[in-house]
Amino acid sequence: MGLVWSAMTTTYWMYAILWLIAAIAPLIHAWIKRTPMALGIGISLMLTWLIQAFVEWQVNYDLMMWLGALLPAWALEPSEFHRFVTAAWLHADTLHILGNLIVIILVGVPLEQRLGRGRFLVIYIIGVLGGNIGWTLANWGSTGFSLGASGAAFGLLGCYLACWPGDEIEFPIILIRKWPVSFIALLKLGLEIIQYGILTNSSTMSDNVAHLAHITGFIACYVLAKPIAKGGLAAIGTVDSGPSSIGSQEAIEASIKSRMGTLSSDPWADAGTPLEGPPARTLNRLRAEGDEPETRQAWLEELAEQTTCPICGDLIFAEVRDGVTVLNCSTTSSHMDWP
Numbered sequence: 001m002g003l004v005w006s007a008m009t010t011t012y013w014m015y016a017i018l019w020l021i022a023a024i025a026p027l028i029h030a031w032i033k034r035t036p037m038a039l040g041i042g043i044s045l046m047l048t049w050l051i052q053a054f055v056e057w058q059v060n061y062d063l064m065m066w067l068g069a070l071l072p073a074w075a076l077e078p079s080e081f082h083r084f085v086t087a088a089w090l091h092a093d094t095l096h097i098l099g100n101l102i103v104i105i106l107v108g109v110p111l112e113q114r115l116g117r118g119r120f121l122v123i124y125i126i127g128v129l130g131g132n133i134g135w136t137l138a139n140w141g142s143t144g145f146s147l148g149a150s151g152a153a154f155g156l157l158g159c160y161l162a163c164w165p166g167d168e169i170e171f172p173i174i175l176i177r178k179w180p181v182s183f184i185a186l187l188k189l190g191l192e193i194i195q196y197g198i199l200t201n202s203s204t205m206s207d208n209v210a211h212l213a214h215i216t217g218f219i220a221c222y223v224l225a226k227p228i229a230k231g232g233l234a235a236i237g238t239v240d241s242g243p244s245s246i247g248s249q250e251a252i253e254a255s256i257k258s259r260m261g262t263l264s265s266d267p268w269a270d271a272g273t274p275l276e277g278p279p280a281r282t283l284n285r286l287r288a289e290g291d292e293p294e295t296r297q298a299w300l301e302e303l304a305e306q307t308t309c310p311i312c313g314d315l316i317f318a319e320v321r322d323g324v325t326v327l328n329c330s331t332t333s334s335h336m337d338w339p
Contacts, residue, residue, distance in 0.1 A: 003066065005079065015055045016067055022047035023089045030117075037117045038108030041124065042101050045149060048089045049097045064090055069145040072136045084136075088128040090147040102172065103153035107184070110169050111160050114234040116322045122228055127155020127217040134216025146210050151217030154188070158222035161185040163229045163236045189218055231259060233323065256293050256323040261339030263287045271310035279306040297325040311335035 008016075023044050030040025052064045068086035075083075091097040112120040131151015139146075160167065165182040173179055173187070196211035229236050233256070263286060268275045275283055282303045290296035301318040309316050309329040316327050316336060329335035 003074070003080065012059075012063060012067075015051070015058075015063060019048055019051045019055070019064055019068075019089075022051050023086075027121075034117070036109055036112055037121050037124075038105055038112050041108070042105050045089060045091075045097060045101060045104070049091050049094075052090060065145055065147060069147040070132050070136065071145055072139045072142040075136045075140075084129055084132045085125070087132055087147045088149045088152055091149075092147060096148055100149045100153045103156065104149065106169060106171050107153070107156045107160060107181075110167065111156055111164075114164055114167075114232060114238070115159075115229055116233045118322065119228050119232050123155060123159045123221055123225065124152050126224055126228075127152035127158070127221050130155060130220025131210075131213035131217030134220075135210050135213040138212050146213065148210070148213075150210065151213045154192070154214040154218040155221035157181075157185040157188060158218035158220070159225040159229070162222045162225035164234070164238060166239050185218075189215065192218075231322070253293070257291075259322075259324050260293065260296065261324075261326065263290055263339050265339065267336060267338050268307070268310040273310050275307060279303060282306055293323055293325070300325050300327055303327065309335050 026040045026043040026047065027037070029035075030037050030043075048064075052062070055064055056062045068083060069090050070083045070087035071080070074080040091100070108120070108124075111123075115123065128149070128151055131154070132146070134151075135146050160181045165180070165185075167181045168178040169181060169184070170176060171179050171184050173184065192211050192214045195209070196215060199211065226236055266274070266283070274280070282299060286296065286299035286303060290299055297318065297320065304316050304318045304327055307316070308314060309331065312329065312331055312335055314335075315330040317330055318325050319328050327336055327338050329337075
């Protein structure tokens with residue numbers, strides 16, 4: 001039996017919608033403005049926590065927890081499936097959210113510079129689901145709530161350990177200084193395993209922390225990290241002085257160049273309508289100078305303005321995918337996706 005949604009008052013629905021907007025809007029803004037998704041997620045978590053605290057003060061109980069926190073006893077109710085995600089945008093107290101924000105921002109920003117924004121977001125959601133599904137399976141039928149972004153935060157560490165364990169990032173362990181990712185990830189995972197083992201074997205001790213969710217979020221991202229990271233901004237296993245370094249930027253450039261398609265083909269000539277005049281000259285300049293991502297993008301954008309789809313004659317446009325620019329037909333990509 002899940003929550004009786006029909007009992008929700010208009011005021012409660014307004015609070016829920018406001019909370020949902022606070023959760024989603026920073027992510028949309030970060031995606032559109034091409035700012036780090038890790039920071040967008042951090043802002044999203046802070047805003048939802050403020051609204052959660054405000055609503056709790058207004059109605060004198062934690063409405064948002066009842067609406068969105070994970071409850072294993074309700075796991076199979078279709079109307080409650082959203083909890084596997086929304087629980088990650090709810091927190092128990094200020095220290096809880098601050099602890100997660102430290103990991104998500106300090107680990108997430110450099111990891112995103114390795115993965116790219118889209119892949120980073122996928123890894124984050126895998127951490128959310130991995131942590132919450134793991135907790136639900138281990139506590140099947142429980143009527144206790146679970147909430148927080150810790151599974152996702154540990155998932156970021158799991159992904160980083162799997163793909164770029166040699167990176168050094170700023171992190172507060174005794175001192176705020178650069179530590180190897182492998183040290184940070186294994187230390188935090190080890191502490192979680194120890195605490196989970198102690199609490200599992202004790203009938204009297206409890207710290208109200210879902211240690212197993214942290215562990216399963218970490219494992220899920222560690223296992224799936226490499227297939228997702230393949231083709232990202234930096235090659236898996238890149239060894240340099242970190243994602244903010246010149247060496248890392250060179251690795252990113254090399255990764256982009258390796259994914260740029262060949263310019264030897266000519267979709268217009270293949271369709272029986274070879275380019276002439278200015279478009280033909282632009283195509284020649286593209287072939288002569290398009291070996292760098294920036295120059296290729298510039299010439300492809302100019303070519304898109306000068307010509308049309310060789311199949312249907314509709315407009316074409318230049319699209320950038322993880323640093324690689326391609327031309328697409330405005331009607332359907334099956335007509336043109338070049339080079």
